[in-house]
Amino acid sequence: MSGELGARRRLLEERVRPFPDFPCPGVLFRDITPLLKDPIAFRTVVDLLEAHLKARYPQIDFIAGLDSRGFLFGPVLAQRLGIGCVLIRKKGKLPGPTESVSYALEYGQAELEIQSDAVEPGEKVVLIDDLLATGGTMCAACELMKKLKAEVLECVVVIELKSLKGAEKLKPFPVYSLLQYD
Secondary structure, rough: OOOHHHHHHHHHHHEEEEEEOOOOOOOHHHHHHHHHHHHHHHHHHHHHHHHHHHHHOOOOEEEEOOOOHHHHHHHHHHHHOOOEEEEEEEOOOOOEEEEEEEEEOOOEEEEEEOOOOOOOOOOOEEEEEEOOOOHHHHHHHHHHHHHHOOOOEEEEEEEEHHOOOHHHHHHHOOOOEEEOOO
C-alpha cells in the first residue's frame, strides 16, 4: 500500500466506530456514522472507489445501490462516474413491475427486488453496499442482476468482515473492499 493510500485508509479506519455486543451479544458492530459525519472521510471513500473503478473497468453502465446504506454511496459514486444509479430494495418498496429474490437470514427469510426495467440485458453493473458480512444480501443482488441478464462487474463495499467469508459465497463475482476486519 502506497504512503498516501495508506494514510487515506487510516483516516477511514479512524472514522469507523466499533460497538461490542450490538445488536446482540458476541457481535462487534462496525458503525460508519462517524465516517458519514466527516465530509473529508466521506469524500475519501468516494474518491478511492472512483479511482478503483476507473482503473479497472473501461465501461460501467450503472451502479446498483443495495438497501439501505448502499444508497448513501451509490448515487454519489455514479454521479462521479457520469453514469446512472439503480436501487435494489427490500420487498414492497418499489412501484411498478419488479423482479425479486428470496434469501436466507440467520433467523428466517428476506427478499430483495429491483424494477424490471432498471437495467437492460448485457449492461455492465457494479453493486455497492456499506458492508459485506456473510454475503447473503449481496448474493441475492447478484441473482437479481442475473434475472435481468445484466453483467455484474464487481461487488464493492466499504467494509468487509473477512472471517465471515462473504466473498467466497459471491464467487465467481469479484469483491472489492476498502477496509477489512477479521
